[in-house]
Amino acid sequence: MNESTVKRVAFVGNYVPRQCGIATFTTDVCEAVAAAFPETSCMALPVNDTEAGYAYPPRVRFELSEKDVASYRRAADFLNINNVDVVCMQHEYGIYGGPAGSHILALLRELRMPIVTTLHTVLQEPLPEQRRVLEEVAALSDRLVVMSRRGVGFLTDIYGVPPEKIDFIHHGVPDVPFVDPSYHKDLFGVEGKMVLLSFGLLSANKGIETVIAALPAIIARHPEVVYMIVGATHPHVLQHEGESYRLSLQRLAQKLGVAGNVIFHNSFVTLEQLIEFISAADLYITPYLNAAQITSGTLAYTVGAGKAVVSTPYWYAEELLADGRGVLFPFGDSAALAKQVLELLDEGAHRHAMRKRAYLFGREMIWPAVAQRYMESFGRARTECRHSAPPGYAVKPLDQRSTDLPPLKLDHLHRMTDDTGMIQHAKFAVPNYHEGYSIDDNARALVASVLLSELETGNGPSLEPASRYLAFVHYAFNPETGRFRKFMDYRRNWLDSRGSDDSHGRTLWALGTVLGRFAIPSLRGIAGQLFEQALPAIPDTTSPRGWAFALLGIHEYLRRFEGDRLVNRIRDELAERLVELYRACRSEDWCWYEDRLTYCNAVLPHAMLMCGQWIPDGEMCEIGLESLHWLAAVQHSDGPDVHFSPIGSNGFYVRGGERARFDQQPVEAHVMASACLEAYRCTGDPCWMTEARRTFEWFLGRNDLNLPLYDPITGGCRDGLHPDRPNENQGAESTLAFIQTLLELRLAENTIPNGTAP
Incomplete structure (x- = not known):
C-alpha cells in the first residue's frame, strides 16, 4: 500500500480564520495536500475556543468545542462513518481542552483509521501530565511528524518512541521568488529605508523589547533603519491583558527616542500581505526569550523567502540557521543584537550570501515538497495501521414494557x-x-x-x-x-x-x-x-x-x-x-x-x-x-x-x-x-x-x-x-x-x- 491509496484525509487542529499559528499551519498543510493531490479529498475539523465559532471555509466539515470532551467523541464517530483513510492531527497542548490538552485522547482512542500526528511542541522537561498525554498520543498514532532534528532526538530519548515511527518533515513555506527587498518597500512607505522586521502574534515572550532597546545603537550609525512589527496581539492575551504589552513597547520606543523608527502593524495579516512584508525586509529578527521552542512558522517563512536572519538561540533557530543561513545572539542581549545587525548592514556582500544560502535551503521546505512528504507518511501509516473496531454498545432489554401495549409480533x-x-x-x-x-x-x-x-x-x-x-x-x-x-x-x-x-x-x-x-x-x-x-x-x-x-x-x-x-x-x-x-x-x-x-x-x-x-x-x-x-x-x-x-x-x-x-x-x-x-x-x-x-x-x-x-x-x-x-x-x-x-x-x-x- 502506498500514498496513492489515500483518497480521503481529515486534518484535525485549528483553522483559519482563527488567529493562531496552529490554525495557519493546519490550513496551509491541508490546502497544500489538496493542491498537490487533487484526487484526494481533504476535510478539516477545527477546535473552537469560543461558543460562536468562526466563519470557516467549506473545507471545514465538523467543529469541535475545546472544553466539551463529548464533542471529541462525536468527531471520532463522524470520522469513522465517513470512511476517512488517514487522520492528520496537529498536536499542541494549548489548543485542546482538559489537563495538558488531554481531551484530544477521547477522539484518538475511538478512531479506526491510521493517525499521523504532527507535534508542534516536544518538551525536554515535561510536567507529569504533559508527559502522560504525549506518550499516549504517540502510542495511539501510527506516525509522528516533527519539524526539527532535535524533536526526533527528544522523542526517542525522553519519550521512548521508536525512531522508525518518526518522520522528519520541514515546516512548510510559500514558494516565493528571490527578490530585492526594495521592490516591495513602496507598499509600506519605506522607500530608501533599511527595514528590520519581526512578525507574529504579539505576547510578552516574543522579546520585541530587546530589539527596541538595540535600536539607538543601530540608528546612530544607520539612521535610515526602520523596525516593522507586524501582527495583532494574541487573542488570548488580548482577552486577559488587553494591549498592555504593545503599549509598553510603544512607551519604550518613546523613552529611547526611536519611536519615529518603529512601525506597528496591529493586524492579523493574510498570507499574501505577509509575503509582501517579508519581501520588503532587509533583516528578519526573532528575539524570542525561551530556548524551548521546537519549531517556528515565522522563522521558517523568512528562511524560505531568502531573508538574512538574526535570532536568539532557541532550538529551532539553532538548527534552521546553521551553516551560515543566519546569525544568533544571546537571549535578551540588546547590545549583542545591535552588533550583529550592524555587521550585516555594513557588509552587504555577507548579507546577500546569507540570503542566498537560506533561499536555496528553503527549496526543500516549499509546500508542494512538504505535501509530498506528508502523503508519503500517510501511505506508511496506512501500511502499518493497527486500528480495530470498538466493541458494540449496550442495549435495553425488550421485555421492559408495559402490559397495556400489545406484544411485538414481526x-x-x-x-x-x-x-x-x-x-x-x-x-x-x-x-x-x-x-x-x-x-x-x-x-x-x-x-x-x-x-x-x-x-x-x-x-x-x-x-x-x-x-x-x-x-x-x-x-x-x-x-x-x-x-x-x-x-x-x-x-x-x-x-x-x-x-x-x-x-x-x-x-x-x-x-x-x-x-x-x-x-x-x-x-x-x-x-x-x-x-x-x-x-x-x-x-x-x-x-x-x-x-x-x-x-x-x-x-x-x-x-x-x-x-x-x-x-x-x-x-x-x-x-x-x-x-x-x-x-x-x-x-x-x-x-x-x-x-x-x-x-x-x-x-x-x-x-x-x-x-x-x-x-x-x-x-x-x-x-x-x-x-x-x-x-x-x-x-x-x-x-x-x-x-x-x-x-x-x-x-x-x-x-x-x-x-x-x-x-x-x-x-x-x-x-x-x-x-x-x-x-x-x-x-x-x-x-x-x-x-x-x-x-x-x-x-x-x-x-x-x-x-x-x-x-x-x-x-x-x-x-x-x-x-x-x-x-x-x-x-x-x-x-x-x-x-x-x-x-x-x-x-x-x-x-x-x-x-x-x-
Whole structure:
C-alpha cells in the first residue's frame, strides 16, 4: 500500500480564520495536500475556543468545542462513518481542552483509521501530565511528524518512541521568488529605508523589547533603519491583558527616542500581505526569550523567502540557521543584537550570501515538497495501521414494557421481506410480487430495524434485517442524478431513474437514523457514504414533506455528529423554508404550512419541533407546537368519545372546503403519534403523551368504525379505513406504520420519564 491509496484525509487542529499559528499551519498543510493531490479529498475539523465559532471555509466539515470532551467523541464517530483513510492531527497542548490538552485522547482512542500526528511542541522537561498525554498520543498514532532534528532526538530519548515511527518533515513555506527587498518597500512607505522586521502574534515572550532597546545603537550609525512589527496581539492575551504589552513597547520606543523608527502593524495579516512584508525586509529578527521552542512558522517563512536572519538561540533557530543561513545572539542581549545587525548592514556582500544560502535551503521546505512528504507518511501509516473496531454498545432489554401495549409480533414483517428487500404490497396477508418494491417501504423498514435494535437483548443488534433494507437503499441510489430510484419490479428492474422528492427525504431520514442511532459500525459506514452523496440534492427539491422527512434524518444524524457544518447549514435552510411557508399561510383559523392537509401531515410540525430544540429557535418551537395543536384538534372525532380521526386520502382537506373522512391511512397515525412524542419530549406536557396513546389506539379499534386495523394473528396491519370496512390487504407501509408506532412508544417507556402516562 502506498500514498496513492489515500483518497480521503481529515486534518484535525485549528483553522483559519482563527488567529493562531496552529490554525495557519493546519490550513496551509491541508490546502497544500489538496493542491498537490487533487484526487484526494481533504476535510478539516477545527477546535473552537469560543461558543460562536468562526466563519470557516467549506473545507471545514465538523467543529469541535475545546472544553466539551463529548464533542471529541462525536468527531471520532463522524470520522469513522465517513470512511476517512488517514487522520492528520496537529498536536499542541494549548489548543485542546482538559489537563495538558488531554481531551484530544477521547477522539484518538475511538478512531479506526491510521493517525499521523504532527507535534508542534516536544518538551525536554515535561510536567507529569504533559508527559502522560504525549506518550499516549504517540502510542495511539501510527506516525509522528516533527519539524526539527532535535524533536526526533527528544522523542526517542525522553519519550521512548521508536525512531522508525518518526518522520522528519520541514515546516512548510510559500514558494516565493528571490527578490530585492526594495521592490516591495513602496507598499509600506519605506522607500530608501533599511527595514528590520519581526512578525507574529504579539505576547510578552516574543522579546520585541530587546530589539527596541538595540535600536539607538543601530540608528546612530544607520539612521535610515526602520523596525516593522507586524501582527495583532494574541487573542488570548488580548482577552486577559488587553494591549498592555504593545503599549509598553510603544512607551519604550518613546523613552529611547526611536519611536519615529518603529512601525506597528496591529493586524492579523493574510498570507499574501505577509509575503509582501517579508519581501520588503532587509533583516528578519526573532528575539524570542525561551530556548524551548521546537519549531517556528515565522522563522521558517523568512528562511524560505531568502531573508538574512538574526535570532536568539532557541532550538529551532539553532538548527534552521546553521551553516551560515543566519546569525544568533544571546537571549535578551540588546547590545549583542545591535552588533550583529550592524555587521550585516555594513557588509552587504555577507548579507546577500546569507540570503542566498537560506533561499536555496528553503527549496526543500516549499509546500508542494512538504505535501509530498506528508502523503508519503500517510501511505506508511496506512501500511502499518493497527486500528480495530470498538466493541458494540449496550442495549435495553425488550421485555421492559408495559402490559397495556400489545406484544411485538414481526411475522408479517418477515413475510414481506425477501432477499431483495421489503415487498411493497400484499393481497390480504400474502406478499404481492406483481407490485414489486419501493424505496419508501425499505426506508421505513430500515428505520424500524434501528428502533428494534435499541430494544433487543443479547450481544447487541443483529445485522439482519437492517442490512437487507440498507442494501436495497444503496442499490437504489443513482449517482448520475444524486437521487434514489423509487420503484423496482419483482425481476429487479428499476422502473424509474429518480424517485419523488418525498421518497428522497424519507430515505435521508432512514440513513440519518442509522447514523445517529444504530450501534453496528459497518452499517453506519455505508449509510454515511449514501447520506453524504444524497443530502446535497434535498435543497433542490420542492416538497415540504420531503424537507421535513430530511430534517428528521438530519437531527438523528446530528445526535452523533452535531459539529457537521454542511449538515447544519442544510438543516437551517430547510427549517427556514418551513417557517416562511407557515408565516405566509397561517391565519387565525388555519394554523398550517399550506392551503391543504394531505398526507403525512404531522411530519411538518414534528420537524419544526426538532429544529426549534436543536438550532435552537424559539419561534420554530412555537410554530411546531401551535400547528400540532391545531392538527390534533382537526383530527379529533366529534362526540363524547374523542378519538383520532385522520384526514382521509379520498380528497384530503382543502382550506375552506370539507375534510375527507375516508380513506384513513395507517401512516397518518404513525406520523401523528411520533410528532406527539416529540412534543412531549420538548415540553414535558402529559397531554402529548395522552395524544400519542390515543393515536396509537386508532390501530386497535378506537376509530370511526370501531374496527381494528392491526391483525394480531399475522402481525400485519390493514391498509386503511374505508367508509364501511377496513382494507383487508396488509401492505408494507401499513404494517410498518403500526410497528414503528409501537416501537416508538416502547422506547418512550424506557427513555421518557412517566412514559406510560395515560
